Each structure stands twice: as structure tokens, then as C-alpha cells.
Amino acid sequence: MTTTVSVEHIEMTPGVRGGKPRIAGTRIAVQDVMVMHLKMGYSLLEIATKYDLLVAAVYDAMAYYYDHRQAIDREIAEDDAFVDEFMRQNPGRLQAKIKELKGEPTN
Numbered sequence: 001m002t003t004t005v006s007v008e009h010i011e012m013t014p015g016v017r018g019g020k021p022r023i024a025g026t027r028i029a030v031q032d033v034m035v036m037h038l039k040m041g042y043s044l045l046e047i048a049t050k051y052d053l054l055v056a057a058v059y060d061a062m063a064y065y066y067d068h069r070q071a072i073d074r075e076i077a078e079d080d081a082f083v084d085e086f087m088r089q090n091p092g093r094l095q096a097k098i099k100e101l102k103g104e105p106t107n
Helices: 030-039 044-050 055-067 069-089 093-102
Strands: 010-012
Touching (some): 030 055, 044 055, 055 069
């Protein structure tokens, strides 16, 4: 079941990108567009061109982000915290080898 939300080019589908809002017909989440635009400095036209998207869809993604900014920012923070904790509990082999070479405990 697909639900179209407040803007024309945004949809949420359970089981696709965890049900996160995304550009309709793609797996590109609203938060992906926000990160590329606000954090990485891509223009909205660059994003549309790079991923062969309608410019209107990319603008709708940013409009949706601004309309739901608090919830999306909270989801991003929760995802980041999960990754940080996972990495802390499951260090990569390189980090474990560095600790071993330094004589530090490797959990």
C-alpha cells in the first residue's frame, strides 16, 4: 500500500526505505535530498540532474523536509546514534588491529 502525502512527488510505502518519505517511484528519501543539498552543498538542480529526477520532485522533497523538519531531524539523529553505538560495539578489523598493536583492550 502506497500513501501519497502532502506534496505531489513524495510517497511513503511500508517496506521501502523503512517507510520513510521518498521521491515517488524511487528509493531516494527526502532525508537523502536534504543531506545532499544542505550538508553536501549540491544545488537542487544538480541533484535532479545527477539522479535523473524531475526538478519539481526535488523541490517537493525539500518542501516536505521543511514541513516535517523536526521529525526527520530526530530520525536522522536516532539513526546516527544507532550507527555510533553499533560501531562502538563492533569495531572493524583495522580498529581492532590498531588497538592490539597499541596494547589496548579489544572488547
